[in-house]
Amino acid sequence: MMQNVVNELGKKLAKRFFNGSFIVLLLMSLSACQTTSSHIQPASIKRLLLTDTELAKVDLQVATSPLETPSDIFALDEAAREFVAEIVANTKTQSEQMRALNRALFSRTSLDLAYVSQANTVASDTFARREANCLSLTILAFAMSEHAGFKTQMQRVLVPEFWTVNDGRALLNGHVNLKIQPRKQSSAVTLFPEGIIVDFDPQPNLDRLPTQKLSKKAITALFYNNRGAEFLLVADYARAYQYFSTALLFAPQDTSTVSNLGYLYRILGLWDKAENAYLYALSLDENKLTILENLARLYDYQGKVEAAQKLRVEVQQKRLRNPYYHMLLGQQAQYAQDWSSSIEHFTKAIKLKPDFDLFYLGLATGYAELGLWAKSERSLKKARRFAKTERRQETYANKLSVFNSIKNSLNY
CATH class of the missing domain: 1.25.40.10 (Tetratricopeptide repeat domain)
Known part of the structure; x- marks a missing residue:
């Protein structure tokens, strides 16, 4: 009887409040680190994309629906602009305004943004829905900070491999955030001249991790990459390809986008194209374990058992710590x-x-x-x-x- 009671308790507890997130595939990165050792020629990018013959082979009708433009991604609607204006009006110095904006984004009595990993939204939608992931938070905070007149810098935090899950499939997540600083004013004494970090994760260890500056163009590419991964997860391969190929044009050296294209090509049965994409991504960053693992999976499909096993051993040894x-x-x-x-x-x-x-x-x-x-x-x-x-x-x-x-x- 006692064991039955305990088992019943365990089942009820698990159903009531333990959220199971489960990982199988390794494909998407919010902000995977990359190297930029060589200039990528347009011809190289073109070889990564599908030709008309390849599109016909897999019967993929390229989506023609318009994508969000860079202006759409960073635009603030009237309500968001009024939100910023009120914060600026109620504080005197830019240092105070920066702190007030950062507090307002997360305060229960103000915007109260909630973290939602799938919230790949443009700034105006993020503001309206009160939900964001680290990328959409960075986009919204950047747009608001620019509107308020702060000095801004979007950046990638070079975190270790970290996974989240969507519908049983693994998403490898990187991390981005925003650094804001006051504009220099010659006659003013500036508090917090080093700036304030706008981030869902306030853990001190993030401050000790290296960062990489990201341009507005690079953030735009990450947005398209994440949107493409969303469509890939629901098997809308035409829209996924539309987003990935656009992301590649904005950031041709982003390994996450190239890897995602390889993953899409593998699903479509374009194995040679998938292998080329993975090898190209590895030429940008040979230590990218996720790409090595996806390449091993591709070799399994191709019957290259020894090559696949060799890659898996290499990945496993590096991941144990x-x-x-x-x-x-x-x-x-x-x-x-x-x-x-x-x-x-x-x-x-x-x-x-x-x-x-x-x-x-x-x-x-x-x-x-x-x-x-x-x-x-x-x-x-x-x-x-x-x-x-x-x-x-x-x-x-x-x-x-x-x-x-x-x-x-x-x-x-």
Whole structure:
């Protein structure tokens, strides 16, 4: 009877508040790092795109629907402009205005932006929906900061490999944010001359990671790349190709776009074209593990077993010290409902990085599914302790409240 009660509790807990995110494929990057060692000639770009013959071979009708223009992507509507104007009017110095804008973006009493990984939206839609990922937040904050007259710099944060999931498929995520500074005023004493970072993730370790400046053109390419990945995930290959090919024209050295094209070509059965895309991406960054893994998968389809295995061994050896890779394996085990393996992988992740809340949430999920509710509760409390934002701390507090309510309802 006791075991039945515990199992029932675990099942209820898992259904009520543990969100399973599961990773299988490795294809999309919000802002994958890239190298720029050589100038890319237009002819090289053209070879990456499909010819009329290749389009006909796969019966792909190129989408002709208009894409968002760069102006569309960064435009603020009247409501957003009024939002900025009110902030500027209520503060005196640009330093104060910068801080006020940053607070207003996330404050519960103001815009209250929520993080949604799939929110690949233009600035005006991001403002209206109050949802953003790091890219759409950067676009909105850039547009607002420009409107307010601040000095702005969009930048890529060169983070380790980190995955999120959409419908059972892995999305490799990079990270971008915005640095804003006051315009120099000769007669003014400037507070915070080093600037303020606008970012969903305020973790101090981000400050220690290297960054790469991104132009407006590069951010536009990332937007098109992400939109293309959205359409790829729902099998709208014509629209996906339209976005990827446009992104490539804006940023021909972006390895994420080239890799995504290779992934699309593999799905379409254009294996030689896919291989060329992957090899081209590796010529830009030979250490890009995701591209190596996708190339290995392509070699599997082509029957090149030894070549595929060689690449996998290389990738595996390099990833073993990455805690987020163990989180990936834990999420894959969750997807397969192999809860013991899931717990094992999240435990390994914690040994490598013991201060990341999502690792403990993964542990809590596995323990709940196995009916180990005491361990699940302890893991959830640790997740709350290591959460870096007030919003996430409140989320875990709410989960713990639900946890206790379910325990009480079962009279355990």
